[in-house]
Amino acid sequence: MDESIREPPMIPMENLAHQYSVPAYEAPLEVNTINLDHMSGLPRPTNSENHTEQHFQTLNGFSPYLPSQIPMFPHPGFLSDSFQDLAAFMDNHTPFTDDFASFVSSANGITFASPDRYSNSGAVPLHLGELATTEPTQQSDEVESFSQLGSRLPSLQPEEHTPISRAAPQVSRPSNLFENISSHTRDLLLNKVYEFASVVPEEFQLPTRLALYRYMTAYVKGFHEHMPFLHIPTMSAEGCSIELVLAIASIGAQYCFEPEKTVQLFQTSHAIARERIRRRDASSVSQSRSDREHTPMMHSYSSRGTLPQCEETIQTAQALLLLMAEATWSNHRKILREALAIQSILATLVRDHGLKTPPLPEDVPWERWAIFESTKRTKWIVFCFFDLHTIVYNIPSPILSSDVDGMLLPCQTATFRATSHAKWLKARDTEGDISFKDAFSSLFQEDFSTVGTAPNSTLGNYILVHALIQHIYLVREVFRHRRKDIPEDDIASTEIALRNWKAMWKHTPDSSIDPSNPMGPVSFNSTALLRLAYIRLNADIGPGRALHTRDPTQIANAFLKAQLISRTPRLLRPVLHAAHALSIPIRIGVHLVAQTQTFRWSIQHSLATLECAFLLSKWLEALSSPAAIESITPGEYKMVMLVKTMLDETDFAVPPHFNVGSPSSMKLLAANVLRVWAKAFYGPAQVWAIVDVVRASLELCADLVENNGT
Known part of the structure; x- marks a missing residue:
């Protein structure tokens, strides 16, 4: 077998709950996730914050491997970002300038304890999180709310209820949609x-x-x-x-x-x-x-x-x-x-x-x-x-990527938003046309580079990530009945495309992970789809979630009956993406997100949340069997503890006697992951009913996982 694609041997661990200690695994395990500090331009901790930097090193480690402990991942550069990205996101001391900046004070950040601080006994301390104070940054006090729908209201003159049969009135200048309806x-x-x-x-x-x-x-x-x-x-x-x-x-x-x-x-x-x-x-x-x-x-x-x-x-x-x-x-x-x-x-x-x-x-x-x-x-x-519709109903799209090869991608947001001819001309002079065919094809090139290229628009990036999801769906459908999984070459080429898409996303001036970004939430929505793409590429989680039924019971039963996730080294990347998605509402505050996401977060985030919750919970379930526990790898153990640490900051912290070697503890952790996500959708009112369906489905899934097991 080609050494470049050989899976790492499983590391046997006897009596894991009492003897296993993480520090033996000392090199960073890299996973393709979104580096929030890099993307938002936030500074990394300075020398005055050595305690934080040391904490990162404790989590990820920089001591040498023993040769027998080096896991063999399928490709060079297979994983480009690391656990450190997620740890840094959860543990940094920087202000909230990207994630819900308008709702969260910049004065407080959350510090999460490192999973490596656990003792060899596997017992978890009661209090792992602590508040850290940072210097407040200048921040606008203006908080956009849904009540600010416009600067003026229509005239309150008595309404003229004209019958439908009335003749057309005299024509006057058309008014903009923002102006009064006369x-x-x-x-x-x-x-x-x-x-x-x-x-x-x-x-x-x-x-x-x-x-x-x-x-x-x-x-x-x-x-x-x-x-x-x-x-x-x-x-x-x-x-x-x-x-x-x-x-x-x-x-x-x-x-x-x-x-x-x-x-x-x-x-x-x-x-x-x-x-x-x-x-x-x-x-x-x-x-x-x-x-x-x-x-x-x-x-x-x-x-x-x-x-x-x-x-x-x-x-x-x-x-x-x-x-x-x-x-x-x-x-x-x-x-x-x-x-x-x-x-x-x-x-x-x-x-x-x-x-x-x-x-x-x-x-x-x-x-x-x-x-x-x-x-x-x-x-x-x-x-x-x-x-x-493909994501929700598991049906192929009636319009394929090849059908739109002859179309140009949309213009920049500023150009489309220009409110006058002069502003439009000024914005238009700074950009050029980008062909969808050229942009999509370039994503699959190993020598892809954004140097010297015109930046894509945020909507253009959104379109391209949808095209990648369609590509993954079609490739998986082609091979579903011919072999166990997508061929290695197809997975590798698509991973290159996803990595290049991230580079293109970062190269786009308006890119942001803030749902209230002044240039719109499309860029933020795209990141949810990126997570979904990684999950669907690396894990065959079944043909559908029964979302078309709108029945939480049927959705939960489909979840319970779905096959367990196959544990592979490659799966750690989408699992870390799912954990990263969970870390965002936890860091902001689950209750705060529940109260504000109605008008901020898109349906794409609800769909991605359901898939992230499904994957992470099923992965934890797969680790709950006695046979799996005996063969758990250092990377898997580290991920379990990271998830456990995050949940300790919520209403669904697992008991202090949590033990990785206990199937019941692992099932409880899997169930509570679902409950935390469900809690994030407990808003005062939801505009779209499917969000309530997702919430209710997650709650039922949690009960089924904890009570029925596999």
Whole structure:
């Protein structure tokens, strides 16, 4: 066998609970995880903090190996970051400048005790955590809250309830979505609804001006930044198709916790979108694909509320995209089953519109460019959301990476957010176009480098990590019934791609692990998907989590019945990713995260959390059998103790008599890992029901793990 891929021999350990001591394992075990200090530019501990540096050395060790103790990992450079990264993250004395800086005081950090401080007996001290004080840094006192939805409210003049049959009013200048919804605007929307009276539910009532403004503002503040494909600065209610306005309002109503209005707006928008498609197909007035690819950038929004057909088509697609997202994440029985039905229609609509990016003239006006970029971003978000369906439902995406080879990646965030022609020109001068095909292919190159290259956008990085997850899914499906696991060469090449993606992520100016980053949470969301990619590449955790049922009992039973994780040296990397994910809410404060994550954390984090919890708990279960305990490796022992140390900072600390050699102790640790994650989702109210489903599922899984075992 090739020595480069030989697995390390298991190290037998007799009477582990009483005789094993970690210091014999003295070289750092490197694992690909996110080095938070490096990415955020935070300083490492200085010489004045020698006690902290010594603590890191105690955890990771720098004494020589004995030759027989050196584990053989599959590839040179197989693991590029180390346990030290996670230990440093959990144990550093630096201010909270990245993780929930607006919620956590910079005055206090958390110091975790090293697992190596445990005695040979395996007993764990009661008090491992201690508070450490740091010098406070200058920090803005301004804390963004959901109540700050806008600087002004619409006029409170008496509402004019105009009947649907009223003639169209005189046209005035379209207002931006942030501006007041006037009586004139509402009248125009009413008349647009009336055009589809044959399919509009009889009980439907268009929201008042105040409600429309509230919903649209809630959409922009709560949802838009996670899926930034609408060009808000140039949009107006008058210039949008009615199904898009209603879809925006429906999601806004969801964020305002108005479920009845949410469902009503969803059903009406969906009915109008389908009817518009039916009418367009029936009219047989269509252009060739190439014409439709070039037409959108040649028109701006019409001041009279009418749209060229290609703009109308893409706005219908945008409405369906929002409706599909709403149907996927909500738990409204009336709309839940529509998610996959909308997916099929949307895939056809986007393909018909074209999956290639046409060239733009150099002197294109800002408004036309905005339509062009919004159209491109719409197709990319569709591509990404189909991948989320793959994660949730275990179904292949109807749009593959090869289908979008002819598209350019989105522009930088600052360019897309520019609020005037002058600001747009200034931002646009600093960037160039990046081809998806070139960017994706480059990730698999061993000599990848960001030196001298134009930085990708945060949304571009988000798209590429979705493409990598799709790649992993398809490779695993190909080999699922042909062999036990993905071939070593495929795993190695994908690991190179993931490592290069991290380098590209760090090279992007707007990258941040802060969900409240002023440039948006897309970069933060991408890191959750990176963890998920590592987990799915290195561990076959089964075909699905039964999430499509929305039934916590069925999800928990699927968890219990899933096969145990196969212990391999390679598995330590995704396990450390899962532990790193757990360390974030623990370090911030599980209860604090529970109270604030509703409007900060994306659904991607809920999905990644479920997979991280599943992997880490199953891995701990796999170590709980007597046979496994006898053969536990130093790296595995160190990871167990690190997880135990983290849990000591929560409400679910395991008893002081915790013993690695005890199957019951290990099962309790596995169960409490699930409980801590569930606690992080105990918010006052969740916008999307799937978050509550994840929480309830984790709680049930914890009980099953502790009571039933394997």
